[in-house]
Amino acid sequence: MESLTIKQMVNKYSVLICLVISVILIVIATLFYPGGSLLDKNSIGFGWSKNFFSNLFAPKAINGSENPGRIWAIIGMAFQSVGYGIFFINMSKKIPSKQWAKILKFIGATNILFIFLIATPLHDLGTISIVLTLVGLFTITIFILKSKLHLLKFCCIICLLTFYCFFILFGFGYLELAIIMQKVYNASSILLVLGLAYFTKYEDFIQIKSGGQKT
Numbered sequence: 001m002e003s004l005t006i007k008q009m010v011n012k013y014s015v016l017i018c019l020v021i022s023v024i025l026i027v028i029a030t031l032f033y034p035g036g037s038l039l040d041k042n043s044i045g046f047g048w049s050k051n052f053f054s055n056l057f058a059p060k061a062i063n064g065s066e067n068p069g070r071i072w073a074i075i076g077m078a079f080q081s082v083g084y085g086i087f088f089i090n091m092s093k094k095i096p097s098k099q100w101a102k103i104l105k106f107i108g109a110t111n112i113l114f115i116f117l118i119a120t121p122l123h124d125l126g127t128i129s130i131v132l133t134l135v136g137l138f139t140i141t142i143f144i145l146k147s148k149l150h151l152l153k154f155c156c157i158i159c160l161l162t163f164y165c166f167f168i169l170f171g172f173g174y175l176e177l178a179i180i181m182q183k184v185y186n187a188s189s190i191l192l193v194l195g196l197a198y199f200t201k202y203e204d205f206i207q208i209k210s211g212g213q214k215t
Contacts, residue, residue, distance in 0.1 A: 015087045015194065018079045018080065018082050018083030018086065019079070019193070019194065022079035022080035024076075026053070028072045029046075029069035029070070029073035029076060030046035030051075030056065031046070032067075033051070033061060033067060034063055034066070034067060035062070036055075036061045037050040038051075038052070038062070042063060049176070049180055052182060053186070054118070056070065057074060074119045077115065077116055077119035081111060081113070081114075081116040082112055085115075086108065087108065087193050088104050088136050090108075090197065091108075091140055092104035092105040093202070094200060094201060094204070096205055096206055100143075103139060104139060104140070107135060107136040108136075110129075110132060111132050114128050115129040130163075133189070134160070137156065137159065137192070141156040144196075147204050147205060149200065155188075158188060159188040159189055159191075159192040162181065162189075163185050165181050166181040166182055
């Protein structure tokens with residue numbers, strides 16, 4: 001009976017557990033990062049306002065030194081990919097529209113692979129996960145906006161804006177601001193995912209039809 005209770009607890013808080021472990025491991029990876037950034041190749045250590053997270057996944061740091069933080073970053077990204085995957089799959093069970101539920105489930109299953117690829121030599125392919133995550137969060141936001149979850153409406157909009165701001169800054173070459181915004185959108189998306197995972201339920205969306213009307 002006790003093992004069953006523990007299993008239920010793990011299943012219930014799997015998203016939280018995965019994301020907390022991921023954040024801890026990524027932070028550890030930053031502590032072991034030797035140094036160097038796109039802005040200053042001679043910088044020491046990982047600068048939160050100077051380095052992209054992708055710098056943590058390279059075998060060698062930008063300054064040419066071996067990167068002992070890489071293994072921590074890779075494991076951390078693995079936990080994040082599982083956490084986000086479980087989140088989207090669980091959210092698909094709360095959405096009354098079968099069509100959109102299938103899309104969220106597909107995004108969840110696919111993201112488990114693509115988010116992890118960010119930490120591998122297939123990093124560019126792995127960035128597809130960012131697009132998938134945006135599509136998933138945008139889909140959920142549509143349903144949230146039609147619900148009575150007013151605080152989460154605000155949180156969803158802010159989170160999506162941070163994603164778009166990052167793409168604009170990065171696309172126009174404002175790397176210093178893009179590096180900072182990367183941290184902002186990662187933090188906001190993690191907080192939003194946790195909020196949606198544990199403060200929403202099927203009953204919040206049951207009155208919303210797939211066509212956008214309420215019953």
